[in-house]
Amino acid sequence: MAGETVINVRGLTKTFRTFKKQPGLKAALKSLVRRDYEQVTAVRDVSFEVREGEFVGFLGPNGAGKTTTLKMLAGLLYPSSGEATVLGFTPWERADGYRRQFALLLGQKNQLWWDLPASESLALNARIYGIPAFEAQRTVGELSQLLDVQKKLDVMVRELSLGERMKMELIASLLHGPRVLFLDEPTIGLDVVSQKKVREFLRHHNATRRTTILLTSHYMADIEELCDRVVIIDRGAIFFDGRLAEVIDRFADHKLVTIHSPEAATCSKEHLARYGEVVDQTEEVVKLKVKRDRVIAVCKALLDELTVKDIDIEEVPVEEIIRQLFGSR
Ligand SMILES: Nc1ncnc2c1ncn2[C@@H]1O[C@H](COP(=O)(O)OP(=O)(O)O)[C@@H](O)[C@H]1O
Ligand SMILES: [Mg+2]
Structure with a gap:
């Protein structure tokens, strides 16, 4: 090419x-x-x-x-x-x-x-x-x-x-x-x-x-x-x-996990914080930023705790990775 x-x-x-x-x-x-x-x-x-x-x-x-x-x-x-x-x-x-x-x-x-x-x-x-x-x-x-x-x-x-x-x-x-x-x-x-x-x-x-x-x-x-x-x-x-x-x-150490659940709003912030940073929480959705190597364990735990309708796992946007790489300067 x-x-x-x-x-x-x-x-x-x-x-x-x-x-x-x-x-x-x-x-x-x-x-x-x-x-x-x-x-x-x-x-x-x-x-x-x-x-x-x-x-x-x-x-x-x-x-x-x-x-x-x-x-x-x-x-x-x-x-x-x-x-x-x-x-x-x-x-x-x-x-x-x-x-x-x-x-x-x-x-x-x-x-x-x-x-x-x-x-x-x-x-x-x-x-x-x-x-x-x-x-x-x-x-x-x-x-x-x-x-x-x-x-x-x-x-x-x-x-x-x-x-x-x-x-x-x-x-x-x-x-x-x-x-x-x-x-x-x-x-x-x-x-x-x-x-x-x-x-x-x-x-x-x-x-x-x-x-x-x-x-x-x-x-x-x-x-x-x-x-x-x-x-x-x-x-x-x-x-x-x-x-x-x-x-x-190489540089993304987190993934974004989105849980769709009718109980989303009832989860306490403190509880969710044990799994990762809470990026978003609404009536039906909880979005967490989870350490890459914990994603599977966190998904399992959440599936046990909540009635989960759907799960999305996404990469953190490149924009954010770059910002994190250089953010401190
Ligand atoms: N003509 C110049 N005289 C002195 N320092 C300069 C000059 N041009 C750029 N610099 C310095 O060189 C560094 C790199 O600048 P620059 O190439 O414009 O960076 P970037 O385009 O990546 O933002 C900066 O510290 C800037 O202040
Ligand atoms: Mg420039």
């Missing part, structure tokens, strides 16, 4: 040197003479490979180093040490041949001109890449239809909704038909409908063009629907690299 290695990252490290500000006047005066610097290692000895056509989720808590990594892979930042090649190019050498084959979309930044209608802004982007106008128009027509913004092409970028603007940004990123896409929070702040549309679009794009995609997102729904594989980074270093399903196997 997956083809040749497209992204190859070896020991990539990025340390920022930042001026350390001390509070107070005395410190400010002192700093005129001698400045204190602080080293922040944003990315620490990161290695991974991505094959052609893969759609990889790049996860980690805030400040983990995701954006810094993507910026290095897009050639916007030089690494402090380590190597990377994307499509055979070293990104920070900024070869024209590379520029024409990848795109970086930063959800928190915009690349379109605010004071132009979207279509003109896109046309300008196309010209920067030397794409013939007719070709750009065709691509814009096609992509805007897929993203359901064809009626918004004449609207000034500044007047577009956040969702509409992000879709236009996405179109701008794809005008030159990149083979590799770095998407940094492309759905951030979007309403649920736009999020879904963007997701569907990305899935379709990846499937039909075999575009290799590295995606960061705060929304686990994006990752769950799009990515078989996730690379998780924490404090600059790789924490996990594997299938999303494995994250659940």
